[in-house]
Amino acid sequence: MKNHPKNKFAFVACAAFIPFIGCANPNATIFIRVVDDEGKPIEKVKSDVYNIFDMDSKPGFTDENGLFIVFLNNILHVSGTFQKVG
Numbered sequence: 001m002k003n004h005p006k007n008k009f010a011f012v013a014c015a016a017f018i019p020f021i022g023c024a025n026p027n028a029t030i031f032i033r034v035v036d037d038e039g040k041p042i043e044k045v046k047s048d049v050y051n052i053f054d055m056d057s058k059p060g061f062t063d064e065n066g067l068f069i070v071f072l073n074n075i076l077h078v079s080g081t082f083q084k085v086g
Helices: none
Strands: 009-013 028-036 046-051 056-061 067-072 078-083
Touching: 028 046, 028 078, 046 067, 056 067
Parallel strands: none
Antiparallel strands: 009 028, 028 067, 046 056, 046 078
16 A cells, blocks of 8 residues: 655644734734744745635745735735645
8 A cells, every 4th residue: 555645734824814803904914834744934835815805816925934925905804725736
């Protein structure tokens, strides 16, 4: 039987993924850090964070420190997708 490697990365994100209902200033800078299971940063992870309210999408890639930073306006709920090929 062939051994399948387990998923080797994890996502660490700030609390920006909590809904911002009723915030006085519904704008946010969102910091996402992608790391492997040993805590080492993973670069070039395809990331897309978006505001569910108006589908304002901010695509990009993590940098050499595993960071992806976006600023969203008028947010109520934030979601995202992250993909590493290879």
